[in-house]
Amino acid sequence: MTKIEQVIDYIDAQLKSRRLTPGMRLPSVRTLAKQLHYSVSTIVEAYERMASMGIIESRAGAGFYVCTPLEPLILSNIEPVREKNLDPIWISRRLLEAPPNLIKLGCGWLPNDWMPHESLRKAIRDASKSPIYELVNYSSPLGLLGLRELLARRLYSKGIEVTPDQVLLTDSGSYSIDLICRFLLKPDDVVLVDDPCYFNFRALLKVHQVKIIGIPYTPQGPDLEAFKQAIEQHHPRLYITNSGIHNPTGATLSQPTAHKLVSLIEQANMIVIEDDIFSDFETAHSPRFSALDGLKHSIYIGSFSKTLSASVRCGYIVAKAEWIDHLVDLKVATSFSHSHFSAQILYKALTDGGYRKHMEQLKIKLSESMRITIEMLEKLEIKPWVIPKAGIFLWCELPADVDIKKMADDCNENGVILALGSSFSQSDRFQQFLRFNVAQCMHPDIFAILEKAMNNARS
Amino acid sequence: MTKIEQVIDYIDAQLKSRRLTPGMRLPSVRTLAKQLHYSVSTIVEAYERMASMGIIESRAGAGFYVCTPLEPLILSNIEPVREKNLDPIWISRRLLEAPPNLIKLGCGWLPNDWMPHESLRKAIRDASKSPIYELVNYSSPLGLLGLRELLARRLYSKGIEVTPDQVLLTDSGSYSIDLICRFLLKPDDVVLVDDPCYFNFRALLKVHQVKIIGIPYTPQGPDLEAFKQAIEQHHPRLYITNSGIHNPTGATLSQPTAHKLVSLIEQANMIVIEDDIFSDFETAHSPRFSALDGLKHSIYIGSFSKTLSASVRCGYIVAKAEWIDHLVDLKVATSFSHSHFSAQILYKALTDGGYRKHMEQLKIKLSESMRITIEMLEKLEIKPWVIPKAGIFLWCELPADVDIKKMADDCNENGVILALGSSFSQSDRFQQFLRFNVAQCMHPDIFAILEKAMNNARS
Numbered sequence: 001m002t003k004i005e006q007v008i009d010y011i012d013a014q015l016k017s018r019r020l021t022p023g024m025r026l027p028s029v030r031t032l033a034k035q036l037h038y039s040v041s042t043i044v045e046a047y048e049r050m051a052s053m054g055i056i057e058s059r060a061g062a063g064f065y066v067c068t069p070l071e072p073l074i075l076s077n078i079e080p081v082r083e084k085n086l087d088p089i090w091i092s093r094r095l096l097e098a099p100p101n102l103i104k105l106g107c108g109w110l111p112n113d114w115m116p117h118e119s120l121r122k123a124i125r126d127a128s129k130s131p132i133y134e135l136v137n138y139s140s141p142l143g144l145l146g147l148r149e150l151l152a153r154r155l156y157s158k159g160i161e162v163t164p165d166q167v168l169l170t171d172s173g174s175y176s177i178d179l180i181c182r183f184l185l186k187p188d189d190v191v192l193v194d195d196p197c198y199f200n201f202r203a204l205l206k207v208h209q210v211k212i213i214g215i216p217y218t219p220q221g222p223d224l225e226a227f228k229q230a231i232e233q234h235h236p237r238l239y240i241t242n243s244g245i246h247n248p249t250g251a252t253l254s255q256p257t258a259h260k261l262v263s264l265i266e267q268a269n270m271i272v273i274e275d276d277i278f279s280d281f282e283t284a285h286s287p288r289f290s291a292l293d294g295l296k297h298s299i300y301i302g303s304f305s306k307t308l309s310a311s312v313r314c315g316y317i318v319a320k321a322e323w324i325d326h327l328v329d330l331k332v333a334t335s336f337s338h339s340h341f342s343a344q345i346l347y348k349a350l351t352d353g354g355y356r357k358h359m360e361q362l363k364i365k366l367s368e369s370m371r372i373t374i375e376m377l378e379k380l381e382i383k384p385w386v387i388p389k390a391g392i393f394l395w396c397e398l399p400a401d402v403d404i405k406k407m408a409d410d411c412n413e414n415g416v417i418l419a420l421g422s423s424f425s426q427s428d429r430f431q432q433f434l435r436f437n438v439a440q441c442m443h444p445d446i447f448a449i450l451e452k453a454m455n456n457a458r459s
Numbered sequence: 460m461t462k463i464e465q466v467i468d469y470i471d472a473q474l475k476s477r478r479l480t481p482g483m484r485l486p487s488v489r490t491l492a493k494q495l496h497y498s499v500s501t502i503v504e505a506y507e508r509m510a511s512m513g514i515i516e517s518r519a520g521a522g523f524y525v526c527t528p529l530e531p532l533i534l535s536n537i538e539p540v541r542e543k544n545l546d547p548i549w550i551s552r553r554l555l556e557a558p559p560n561l562i563k564l565g566c567g568w569l570p571n572d573w574m575p576h577e578s579l580r581k582a583i584r585d586a587s588k589s590p591i592y593e594l595v596n597y598s599s600p601l602g603l604l605g606l607r608e609l610l611a612r613r614l615y616s617k618g619i620e621v622t623p624d625q626v627l628l629t630d631s632g633s634y635s636i637d638l639i640c641r642f643l644l645k646p647d648d649v650v651l652v653d654d655p656c657y658f659n660f661r662a663l664l665k666v667h668q669v670k671i672i673g674i675p676y677t678p679q680g681p682d683l684e685a686f687k688q689a690i691e692q693h694h695p696r697l698y699i700t701n702s703g704i705h706n707p708t709g710a711t712l713s714q715p716t717a718h719k720l721v722s723l724i725e726q727a728n729m730i731v732i733e734d735d736i737f738s739d740f741e742t743a744h745s746p747r748f749s750a751l752d753g754l755k756h757s758i759y760i761g762s763f764s765k766t767l768s769a770s771v772r773c774g775y776i777v778a779k780a781e782w783i784d785h786l787v788d789l790k791v792a793t794s795f796s797h798s799h800f801s802a803q804i805l806y807k808a809l810t811d812g813g814y815r816k817h818m819e820q821l822k823i824k825l826s827e828s829m830r831i832t833i834e835m836l837e838k839l840e841i842k843p844w845v846i847p848k849a850g851i852f853l854w855c856e857l858p859a860d861v862d863i864k865k866m867a868d869d870c871n872e873n874g875v876i877l878a879l880g881s882s883f884s885q886s887d888r889f890q891q892f893l894r895f896n897v898a899q900c901m902h903p904d905i906f907a908i909l910e911k912a913m914n915n916a917r918s
Binding site: 100206341 | 532583599728795
């Protein structure tokens with residue numbers, strides 16, 4: 001590639017990532033020459049060529065201006081993807097596209113037959129008998145009152161005191177976070193996430209074109225010193241986290257860390273989005289920001305995708321009443337309504353006696369799977385970073401002599417999809433890590449496949 | 460209010476509408492004084508007060524800067540609402556919140572018992588017997604293949620030739636439009652809409668903070684001369700319309716207008732979003748942009764909310780393959796998935812023989828309702844602007860001596876919600892118009908209530 005082509009390529013990338021938009025002035029020839037360490041004549045020639053292609057136009061004495069239409073918002077253009085299998089979107093799509101016979105060891109959900117399908121089927125049959133009105137009509141803006149009342153009662157037991165009017169039903173947890181980001185953020189704002197964090201947080205924040213700062217996560221929660229420094233240095237607007245059961249580490253926020261964080265967040269006048277979608281897996285109480293600060297600087301998110309169904313979708317947002325009212329406006333404007341029928345099914349399933357029994361048994365089964373997985377992985381010299389109190393995730397470091405990417409490729413060939421540590425981080429700190437889903441680990445062949453792949457990937 | 464308070468109020472409105480954001484420089488004292496026709500000392504005093512309140516800060520020799528956190532995106536702050544009952548969001552919320560006993564004459568959907576609830580109930584019972592996998596798992600990124608194949612076949616009969624991979628399922632039609640706007644627009648872009656147009660288009664575009672230009676709508680489609688002028692003057696990026704059955708007028712785009720528009724749109728390198736959610740009500744073929752231009756400059760949107768269920772929600776986007784791929788990325792990042800179970804129910808209902816029979820009968824019923832409504836309204840001297848070929852809408856002008864707002868209040872008191880013409884427009888051209896829903900007009904009391912309210916509102 002010639003130098004001129006390189007300049008054209010550079011401008012093209014700026015256009016594709018929407019950093020340059022129609023009508024904007026390009027950097028002056030001199031500025032760009034200095035910045036790219038090229039001669040002025042190289043830049044002039046590149047600009048002239050782009051002008052002749054109709055991409056930019058020169059205005060007498062005023063420099064060059066973009067004259068192509070706006071590039072669509074293509075996520076892979078926003079920031080170059082280092083490697084496909086570390087790209088959050090690519091991983092999500094791959095997991096969603098995977099045929100049922102693949103073992104999705106790296107996914108964030110339970111095997112199908114671990115889900116309460118009998119309660120669900122019963123709930124669907126019940127819902128099919130609802131009055132016509134409930135079957136065909138739009139939902140009220142906030143959503144099914146019975147479900148919101150139930151959620152308010154469940155939140156009360158977590159120390160979060162709200163009225164049903166502070167609960168807004170939506171079509172999913174992810175949609176809820178997105179709606180809140182639209183409400184609170186503008187491009188170039190700074191958002192703190194945990195390092196490591198759930199990979200789709202990064203994909204979602206990319207859409208909002210904000211700056212993402214990772215705060216090292218400790219077994220007690222985010223590193224307080226790093227959090228404080230990030231506040232001073234970057235003036236973040238938002239912090240997105242899972243406080244109950246952390247994704248990917250499985251750790252639980254400790255009481256003292258939670259307490260100190262609430263003060264920091266309050267002082268910095270920032271807001272926490274508490275994504276608590278794994279909360280029904282909990283076996284013991286753990287602190288919630290929304291409980292500690294009374295939803296002054298926090299917004300709580302939940303969904304039923306992990307415990308009831310990811311096919312019958314419904315999520316919810318819990319926030320102060322004033323914000324819920326504004327969020328309803330945004331929801332009506334951008335999606336008009338949500339699936340009222342899904343809300344009915346989930347409400348019926350949640351209030352079915354069978355669901356509670358199922359969850360009790362499931363938690364025992366999960367804790368047993370956790371024990372077995374830890375034991376089996378230890379035999380392979382794979383060590384958990386922390387022993388989770390509950391949930392489905394186990395975050396593990398692999399021996400230094402294992403080439404993790406090679407191991408992942410080998411597993412892939414044997415129908416097992418892994419979740420590589422680096423995909424949960426913008427940093428390079430977790431290259432030797434994997435996130436295991438202990439429920440998916442109960443597949444009879446899994447540890448043999450892992451052992452073989454690991455040995456093949458040893459240097 | 461003192462002049463100083465007025466200045467503070469002005470800046471406050473700029474902050475609330477996000478035209479001023481954290482870190483931005485305020486207009487210089489001199490500039491603002493000139494702009495608001497106040498003395499420099501008034502502006503200085505106002506700025507000093509705001510600085511002492513911690514809203515802005517002065518930087519030596521460099522002016523004043525915003526130092527409060529970003530205001531949330533509150534739609535009612537973005538642009539002042541003239542009157543509550545003309546505010547698109549307020550109308551939508553009011554219609555969605557209305558108890559079942561109110562007559563929603565102004566709504567955009569069928570009465571509950573006109574919907575194919577028997578097909579729907581059967582489909583739900585069938586879906587409850589699906590394999591566990593279908594009940595609990597996430598959807599594939601594009602959505603249920605069977606439904607996409609069916610949609611591709613249905614589109615073929617409208618002259619739109621696509622493969623099932625060009626059909627992306629989502630949770631709703633509105634969500635689909637929003638996703639496309641995120642893909643194609645940036646703040647301050649110009650978007651053309653019809654004048655009048657569906658009121659929620661304006662609410663949705665407000666969220667995207669774009670400039671909205673209304674193009675006068677004629678009984679054959681948008682006014683071509685005005686369209687051409689708007690292109691030259693505003694360089695719009697997008698045009699959003701309903702081509703099949705237009706909301707609110709019930710008009711149908713004519714072949715010659717469609718043909719000329721396609722050329723204009725192609726020349727201007729802009730894109731049409733064709734929102735075709737009323738297409739199943741059609742009785743004769745009418746042109747579609749997506750058919751005429753082969754989806755080069757058009758994107759097609761559909762949903763089942765109007766003909767099957769607004770409670771079991773599912774919508775879809777039809778576009779060129781390259782764009783569908785990018786839209787999947789955006790969908791995964793912002794909502795991860797959509798309700799696969801809803802898609803299954805709708806697929807089963809659509810392929811049920813009863814649905815086709817229902818739609819045939821429904822169209823006859825609608826055309827009969829249309830005839831009766833026109834007749835009854837004519838007795839009240841309410842004239843339709845155009846006689847629609849099909850659909851549920853009748854767009855009517857009322858006699859000049861009727862105070863429409865008074866009439867709407869009167870109807871309200873009698874449990875009838877009207878849709879005022881002005882709510883479908885940013886202009887003042889439709890103050891004497893109402894949109895009638897002919898299906899809702901079949902309520903036995905309706906014309907008596909209308910007549911009484913009209914007489915009370917006569918000057």
